[in-house]
Amino acid sequence: MTGKDGGIPKAVAPGPEAVVPGPEPASASAPTLETVAAEAGVSRATVSRVVNGSPKVSDEVRAVVQAAVARLGYVPNRAARSLVTRRTGSVALVVSEAEMKVFTDPLLAAMVRSMGVALSARDVQLVLMMVRADNERQRLTGYLLGGHVDGVFLMSLHEGDPLPRILHDSGVPVVQMARPLGDVKLPYVDVDNVHGARLAVRHLVAIGRQRIATIAGPPDMVAGVDRLDGFREELLGARMADHRVAFGDFSQSSGEQAMLALLADHPDLDAVFCASDLMAAGALRALRRHERRVPEDVAVVGYDDLDVALLTEPPLSTVSQPVEAMAATMVDMLLAQVAGRPLPSPAILPTRLVLRASG
Amino acid sequence: MTGKDGGIPKAVAPGPEAVVPGPEPASASAPTLETVAAEAGVSRATVSRVVNGSPKVSDEVRAVVQAAVARLGYVPNRAARSLVTRRTGSVALVVSEAEMKVFTDPLLAAMVRSMGVALSARDVQLVLMMVRADNERQRLTGYLLGGHVDGVFLMSLHEGDPLPRILHDSGVPVVQMARPLGDVKLPYVDVDNVHGARLAVRHLVAIGRQRIATIAGPPDMVAGVDRLDGFREELLGARMADHRVAFGDFSQSSGEQAMLALLADHPDLDAVFCASDLMAAGALRALRRHERRVPEDVAVVGYDDLDVALLTEPPLSTVSQPVEAMAATMVDMLLAQVAGRPLPSPAILPTRLVLRASG
DNA sequence: CTGAAAGCGCTTACAG
DNA sequence: CTGAAAGCGCTTACAG
CATH class of the missing domain: 3.40.50.2300 (Response regulator)
Structure with a gap:
């Protein structure tokens, strides 16, 4: 064994008396329950209880143990714990x-x-x-x-x-x-993807848009189908046409692509609801290329409320999800x-x- | 404890004789070394050796043990192993x-x-x-x-x-x-990022490009600075100007942005080396928008050789890294x-x- | 509230 | 080549 140790502590065999004098390799092995127990003058069981926050330990003892834990920098061995609790953590x-x-x-x-x-x-x-x-x-x-x-x-x-x-x-x-x-x-x-989509579309209707399109997500993903359903339901409720639909895969470039297609098929559209902010960012790009002003000519609403929604020009109105x-x-x-x-x-x-x- | 178990096996205490007759919950606990040893008619140590591929086991015994392992679907308990080997795996x-x-x-x-x-x-x-x-x-x-x-x-x-x-x-x-x-x-x-970049630039020189630009990566990342260095070194060697530089952050949109800037500052450029395929894809987009033909008007070389390099129009020449x-x-x-x-x-x-x- | 003891499932010298 | 035994570091009934 040459060179650096690599940090894996060897199984410190107490073995035959140390031949080499001088200081041990300082704290070669991490402290165990045993060490802490000795330091605190209590049993392993008690240390274990303190470490695991058991309520049935006197405050006095708890304090002593906690001090010892801190002093020694004790960290429980996960494998040992796992072996008995049958949990891996x-x-x-x-x-x-x-x-x-x-x-x-x-x-x-x-x-x-x-x-x-x-x-x-x-x-x-x-x-x-x-x-x-x-x-x-x-x-x-x-x-x-x-x-x-x-x-x-x-x-x-x-x-x-x-x-x-x-x-x-x-x-x-x-x-x-x-x-x-x-x-x-x-x-x-x-x-509630359906509801989220409806919120977005309802808003577009409320601000007077008449020819609302959507860039939907993939039809084999729930976020794709539900948001499209919401789009359709809301337009149906408003007695408006819901046939301006293009599909993307949630990515920016797919959104740009889809917007281009929508523009080609429905040059008179005045709003677009995008099933993701990334697709909305792509749509913005396509709209700019076609010299449509946003929101004056075409209103755009995204979905997700990611950082990107703040970075686009103009910043995106969007459906926010409580990610945390x-x-x-x-x-x-x-x-x-x-x-x-x-x-x-x-x-x-x-x-x-x-x-x-x-x- | 109500409802479904959740799949965490209880610590099966052998305890006082089973009160409930009838079949045990089939294989409630996973097989252990012990189980396998019994099944194979050998000791735990031997099973352990076989499982760990130790050479000092007779072929005969090995076969028997392996059969038992397979029959029982034995999988070593990681925590137990980890506890003794001091490795977590x-x-x-x-x-x-x-x-x-x-x-x-x-x-x-x-x-x-x-x-x-x-x-x-x-x-x-x-x-x-x-x-x-x-x-x-x-x-x-x-x-x-x-x-x-x-x-x-x-x-x-x-x-x-x-x-x-x-x-x-x-x-x-x-x-x-x-x-x-x-x-x-x-x-x-x-x-060797420097060398990779030089390969790309050398090629652009070889096909006769005179005004070569680069879209470099962030200057606080090694892939950013090294590829830019390579660009400069190679152009220096070819006695060509190396001042057409824009920076991106490896993303596609940053590449598009950077290309736009390059086009504005150096409308006469006839080639661009991009420090990532994503940035090259963005550059392609910008070039298309400005109606420059690729590669006729502007040759483009990327870096990474990702899937995207095959998806662009035209497909990207690029510096390939051995990812695997x-x-x-x-x-x-x-x-x-x-x-x-x-x-x-x-x-x-x-x-x-x-x-x-x-x- | 606290401790002694058993046991989780494995690996590994140590004998043979 | 094989097995009996010790031990890795913990938790948890069980007594007290």
């Missing part, structure tokens, strides 16, 4: 390999970030689990049976994805982001299941319309 | 919370995907560790001391990021993607350190120019 974000683009979508990135914050506050780790198209089932099942994670988050699902079924059957706690499109019933959190609350709810719902509580019901969080300059 | 991808955009960059997404594949082949898990600006140090240090992960990957670093220093001092095995810009010496893998090899190397370098081998030297992988229609 980590949950997985399962994404199909093809879907690595999970992270390409800024909304999902924001969700993951917020989930990470909520999770770390509860001291649970987020494990990234990629599933490949081919040997999915076996590897995933193996992981789950191996008890590597306590629960699973599922995001950005398309219709026909086998993951929900696999996870459902495996019995692990699962929470999905977005209402499941298939027949598998799993707990989920979502916003959604993330926190997903975390709560998963950890509740992990704790053995009954299956939570789906949570539908509210949306609101944020008015800025674009419409 | 997981490594972290540490990203600063602000930098969640790690995932917004398709190159990084591709890297993470490839790393995931390489990692899972070695049966190690990827943990996402977010560090918040404020209490960074303590939380991170706590995690590392808690032995939650065996090593750390660092990606997408900007100058001035305190993470490398923190990690270096903590002694955990680390591998960085991209050459460190600061003074902290950590193992890393990178491509980079990911595999990063994994190798980290796991080598985890195994206690000496600090690996940096790995610089080769780039090559891929010629398509854009230049």
